[in-house]
Amino acid sequence: xxxxxxxxxxxxxxxxxxxxxxxxxxxxxxxxxxxxxxxxxxxxxxxxxxxxxxxxxxxxxxxxxxxxxxxxxxxxxxxxxxxxxxxxxxxxxxxxxxxxxxxxxxxxxxxxxxxxxxxxxxxxxxxxxxxxxxxxxxxxxxxxxxxxxxxxxxxxxxxxxxxxxxxxxxxxxxxxxxxxxxxxxxxxxxxxxxxxxxxxxxxxxxxxxxxxxxxxxxxxxxxxxxxxxxxxxxxxxxxxxxxxxxxxxxxxxxxxxxxxxxxxxxxxxxxxxxxxxxxxxxxxxxxxxxxxxxxxxxxxxxxxxxxxxxxxxxxxxxxxxxxxxxxxxxxxxxxxxxxxxxxxxxxxxxxxxxxxxxxxxxxxxxxxxxxxxxxxxxxxxxxxxxxxxxxxxxxxxxxxxxxxxxxxxxxxxxxxxxxxxxx
Amino acid sequence: xxxxxxxxxxxxxxxxxxxxxxxxxxxxxxxxxxxxxxxxxxxxxxxxxxxxxxxxxxxxxxxxxxxxxxxxxxxxxxxxxxxxxxxxxxxxxxxxxxxxxxxxxxxxxxxxxxxxxx
Amino acid sequence: xxxxxxxxxxxxxxxxxxxxxxxxxxxxxxxxxxxxxxxxxxxxxxxxxxxxxxxxxxxxxxxxxxxxxxxxxxxxxxxxxxxxxxxxxxxxxxxxxxxxxxxxxxxxxxxxxxxxxxxxxxxxxxxxxxxxxxxxxxxxxxxxxxxxxxxxxxxxxxxxxxxxxx
Numbered sequence: 215x216x217x218x219x220x221x222x223x224x225x226x227x228x229x230x231x232x233x234x235x236x237x238x239x240x241x242x243x244x245x246x247x248x249x250x251x252x253x254x255x256x257x258x259x260x261x262x263x264x265x266x267x268x269x270x271x272x273x274x275x276x277x278x279x280x281x282x283x284x285x286x287x288x289x290x291x292x293x294x295x296x297x298x299x300x301x302x303x304x305x306x307x308x309x310x311x312x313x314x315x316x317x318x319x320x321x322x323x324x325x326x327x328x329x330x331x332x333x334x335x336x337x338x339x340x341x342x343x344x345x346x347x348x349x350x351x352x353x354x355x356x357x358x359x360x361x362x363x364x365x366x367x368x369x370x371x372x373x374x375x376x377x378x379x380x381x382x383x384x385x386x387x388x389x390x391x392x393x394x395x396x397x398x399x400x401x402x403x404x405x406x407x408x409x410x411x412x413x414x415x416x417x418x419x420x421x422x423x424x425x426x427x428x429x430x431x432x433x434x435x436x437x438x439x440x441x442x443x444x445x446x447x448x449x450x451x452x453x454x455x456x457x458x459x460x461x462x463x464x465x466x467x468x469x470x471x472x473x474x475x476x477x478x479x480x481x482x483x484x485x486x487x488x489x490x491x492x493x494x495x496x497x498x499x500x501x502x503x504x505x506x507x508x509x510x511x512x513x514x515x516x517x518x519x520x521x522x523x524x525x526x527x528x529x530x531x532x533x534x535x536x537x538x539x540x541x542x543x544x545x546x547x548x549x550x551x552x553x554x555x556x557x558x559x560x561x562x563x564x565x566x567x568x569x570x571x572x573x574x575x576x577x578x579x580x581x582x583x584x585x586x587x588x589x590x591x592x593x594x595x596x597x598x599x600x601x602x603x604x605x606x607x608x609x610x611x612x613x614x615x616x617x618x619x620x621x622x623x624x625x626x627x628x629x630x631x632x633x634x635x636x637x
Numbered sequence: 638x639x640x641x642x643x644x645x646x647x648x649x650x651x652x653x654x655x656x657x658x659x660x661x662x663x664x665x666x667x668x669x670x671x672x673x674x675x676x677x678x679x680x681x682x683x684x685x686x687x688x689x690x691x692x693x694x695x696x697x698x699x700x701x702x703x704x705x706x707x708x709x710x711x712x713x714x715x716x717x718x719x720x721x722x723x724x725x726x727x728x729x730x731x732x733x734x735x736x737x738x739x740x741x742x743x744x745x746x747x748x749x750x751x752x753x754x755x
Numbered sequence: 756x757x758x759x760x761x762x763x764x765x766x767x768x769x770x771x772x773x774x775x776x777x778x779x780x781x782x783x784x785x786x787x788x789x790x791x792x793x794x795x796x797x798x799x800x801x802x803x804x805x806x807x808x809x810x811x812x813x814x815x816x817x818x819x820x821x822x823x824x825x826x827x828x829x830x831x832x833x834x835x836x837x838x839x840x841x842x843x844x845x846x847x848x849x850x851x852x853x854x855x856x857x858x859x860x861x862x863x864x865x866x867x868x869x870x871x872x873x874x875x876x877x878x879x880x881x882x883x884x885x886x887x888x889x890x891x892x893x894x895x896x897x898x899x900x901x902x903x904x905x906x907x908x909x910x911x912x913x914x915x916x917x918x919x920x921x
Contacts, residue, residue, distance in 0.1 A: 253644055254651075261651045307659075307666050315676045321788065330656035331649065338648040349641040349648070352882055356715060356811035357645070363819025367791060370826055374784055378678050386830075390697050393823060397707045404711070408718040413882060467678070471663030475656050539753075542700070546743075546752045550707075554740055558733055561721060565729045568722060639759075642802050698831050701824045702913040706906050708820040712812050713889065713902055720886025728890040735903045742907035751914045 225508050228345045231256065257338075260348070264337045265330075268481035269299045275481070275527050282531040309470035316377035317467065325372035326468065326475035332365035333483045339415045340489055343499045343511035347416040354415035355403050358490065359396070362445060365483070366392045372476070373464035384463025387538065392445055394545045399441035401553035405434035405560050406494050419498035423505075424576045426497040430583045433556040433591060435495040437549060442487035443526060444545075446480065450533035451541065484526055485519070492518035552594055559586045699751050703743075710739050763803050770796040779842065783829045791822045808882055 216236055221229035235252045243251070273288065273296060280287025288295030313322055339354040341347040351357060366389055373385020407413050409430055410421040418427075428435045444451040465476040492498060496518045499511030536544070563586045567574055574582075717732040746752055773792040780786040794817040801810035888894035 249640070250643070250647075253640075254647055257644065257648050257651050261648070261655055265655060307663050308668070309663070310667050310669060310675075311663060312675055314678050315673075316678055318782075318784075321785070326660075327653055327656050331652040334652040334655065335645075335648050338645050349644040351641045351645060351807055353807050353811035356808075356815055359711075360811055360814030360819055363815060363823075366823060367788075367818065370823070371788065374830075376678075386697060389823060389827070390700055393704045393820075394700055396819070397704060400708070400711045404714060404718045407715065408721045411719060411722045411883070413715060413719055470667055471660045474663075475660065478656075543752070546703075547747065550743065551740070554736055554743075557718075558736055561718075561729065561733060564722060565726055568729075569726050639805065642807065646799075646802070695831065698824075698827050699913070701820075701827045703910065705820045705824055706910045706913070708816055710903070710906055712816060713899060716808075716882050716886035716889055718886070720883045720890065723883065724887065724890055728887070728892075728896075731890040731896055731899060734900060738900070738903040738907055742910040745907075745911055746914055749914050 225345060227343075227509065227512075260337055261334055264334050264482060264486075265478065267485055268478050269303065271485050271523065272302070272477075272481050273299045274523075275484075275530075278524070278527045279531045282528070303474070306471055306474040309473075311470040311472065312467075314377060314467050318375040318377070321371050321375035322467075323472070325368050325375060326472045326479070328364060328371060329368035329479040330475050330482075332361055332363075332368055333479050333486055335361050336486050336490070340486075340493055341416045341419050341498055342515055343508040344505055345508040346512070350414055350416050352412070352414050355407055355413045355418075358415075359400055359403070362396070365479070368479075369464050372468070376464070376467040378467050381464050381466045384466070388447065388464060391447070391451065391538075391541065394542055395441045395444040395451075395549075398437050398545065398549035398553040399445065401550070401557055402434040402437040402441065403494070404557050405431040408557070408560060408564065415493060419493055419500065422497040423500050425580050426495060426500075428495045429580050431495070431556065431560060431587065432584065433552065433587045434560070435491070437553050437556070438495065439487075439491050439522070439525075441545075441549065442491065443529065444541075446483045446487055448484060448526060449530045450536045485523055488522035488526055489515075489519045491522045496522070548594075548598075552590075555590050555594065556587065559590050562586075703746060703751070706742065707739075710735075759803055763800065766796050766799045766803065770800065784826065787822065787826050787829055790825065791818055794818055794822065808885070 216229060216232040218229055221232075231252060234255060235248055238251055239245070239248045276298070277287040277295070288298035291297040291301045313319060336358060338349050339351065339357055369388045369392075370385050373381045373388070376382075406418055406427045409427055410418040412418060412421075465473060468476055492515065498518075499508075499515045501511065501514035504511035504514055560583060563583055564579075567579055567582065571578070713735065714732060717735070721729055721732070770793055773789045773796065776789040777786050777793060780789055794813060798810040798813040798818075801807075801813055889899045890896055
């Protein structure tokens with residue numbers, strides 16, 4: 215029987231895990247199956263946690279959004295309205311399940327399952343604490359990208375099978391947006407991979423014990439965060455739902471619990487990208503004494519995740535929806551070149567440091583990388599300013615009605631906030 | 638290594654089983670009162686005209702093509718990024734050349750106007 | 756037979772069945788979804804062969820990119836979803852014979868004792884080693900750069916073919 219004193223209070227979860235393994239083994243179960251059962255228990259508890267988080271974050275988000283809009287938010291069901299989400303779940307359970315006549319039954323019912331799958335399984339590679347790292351696969355970052363791709367397929371399936379014009383339009387907008395924003399996201403993800411020298415998410419976290427990658431790669435961190443928000447289809451990138459234009463988008467025909475599964479997917483995805491940002495750029499479970507007391511690492515991880523999640527909600531309730539042509543120009547003409555530039559700059563700085571100052575401290579590396587990032591950003595903004603000035607001069611000089619929508623390289627900022635759109 | 642992939646495999650299995658549970662619960666608990674009007678396609682209250690099938694713009698396809706090219710590029714660049722810090726200067730620079738060749742393609746597409754949403 | 760061998764057979768069977776469904780499905784979108792199932796089970800086969808990187812690449816590229824492209828193509832070009840025409844013509848016995856001959860020759864080749872034993876690979880180092888090989892002049896730096904040029908050419912070609920004439 216494992217001795218509690220070997221583990222201590224900071225490592226209690228690992229102790230419980232070992233205790234379970236010992237107990238199952240003592241029942242006479244052969245060795246490989248003990249590992250499988252114990253792993254299964256760990257996975258089921260992790261997945262359950264992942265699926266229960268949205269019940270809390272939906273309440274949190276409604277409360278926060280209400281505060282941003284100077285309202286009270288849910289406050290009737292339970293203390294501070296905490297039971298509101300439970301009431302919603304019970305309501306969804308009692309709703310009739312409708313499959314519209316023209317719908318493709320199999321694909322229609324499969325789509326929400328694939329949607330949930332594509333988000334829940336992201337948690338397989340997220341290290342929660344130094345002793346709870348999930349799967350240490352050496353392609354962790356690629357796994358995250360690949361599984362997100364499944365989510366795109368799920369939305370496509372839902373939108374197409376509903377046999378509804380709004381749903382199909384929503385699905386097409388979504389896929390165009392997700393596909394476009396995946397490019398800068400992947401390139402931005404290469405920066406932490408380059409710095410850590412590994413694609414294993416657990417390794418990337420461990421390499422951040424002395425310095426977060428947020429300071430070593432601020433541009434990549436910002437790009438990853440923004441493109442992730444686009445990836446989950448949150449405001450200001452919520453064209454895929456756009457209530458005022460295409461009603462609800464790809465899940466318009468879904469009712470009852472299947473609609474609930476789409477909601478679950480969306481809210482869990484929002485929380486998951488917060489967790490991924492915290493993991494890849496904010497040091498994950500790293501913090502004072504996190505190595506000695508793994509339980510503390512879990513606390514740090516969730517504090518960081520909720521901090522990022524707060525920013526997600528904040529931007530959702532602050533920014534208006536972006537127009538689709540601006541959305542795509544922003545991606546292809548600003549984010550993608552910037553991400554490539556950030557990768558090149560990081561690579562060059564690391565190359566020079568490795569060659570001429572191999573003994574440089576982490577602090578020196580961080581300062582150099584940060585300065586290089588700031589320089590790149592300044593350079594890019596200077597380029598944008600020049601081209602915008604030129605475009606403005608042309609527009610004013612030639613009295614051109616459609617001002618500079620072809621020659622201008624930098625018309626993606628200021629006027630990107632009109633809510634109207636053509637698909 | 639294999640143990641970690643077993644973890645991922647079991648996670649995928651659980652990930653598909655879990656959402657079935659609430660849907661099945663709702664199937665048992667939810668009322669069923671079929672009515673032909675209920676099963677009509679929703680379109681803001683008016684009856685649907687024609688089929689949902691609409692011809693989409695070719696622009697979607699071009700964006701997808703550009704995306705595929707960039708996606709393939711990552712397959713080459715990720716191993717380079719992993720090995721980067723262990724590479725000597727003349728080998729690490731190869732990745733930069735790779736990125737510049739790719740950026741050239743992006744600039745070409747940009748100048749051709751294929752990135753405009755018309 | 757070990758558990759992983761049994762799993763391999765099951766996943767292999769799933770791959771084959773979904774591949775057959777891809778060509779027999781009447782509905783183009785269903786066929787595309789079956790293709791995704793095929794590609795995904797090939798990724799699982801890669802994992803069972805301890806080729807994690809290939810599995811990830813398979814999912815990222817084929818499911819994340821190529822499958823999306825195929826669905827886009829289906830949705831952009833065809834107004835008729837279900838094609839009612841015959842799926843075979845009078846030459847199907849000939850095709851079957853050729854396929855059977857190909858299968859037989861592959862099986863014979865696999866059974867022939869000409870395959871050298873592969874050296875065992877340290878999978879924990881493989882991606883770093885791959886990166887090194889891609890950038891090394893003794894390795895594959897020329898194919899690496901040619902791939903980049905090829906991708907640029909593909910981009911130019913894509914615009915030339917699919918772009919609207921101005």
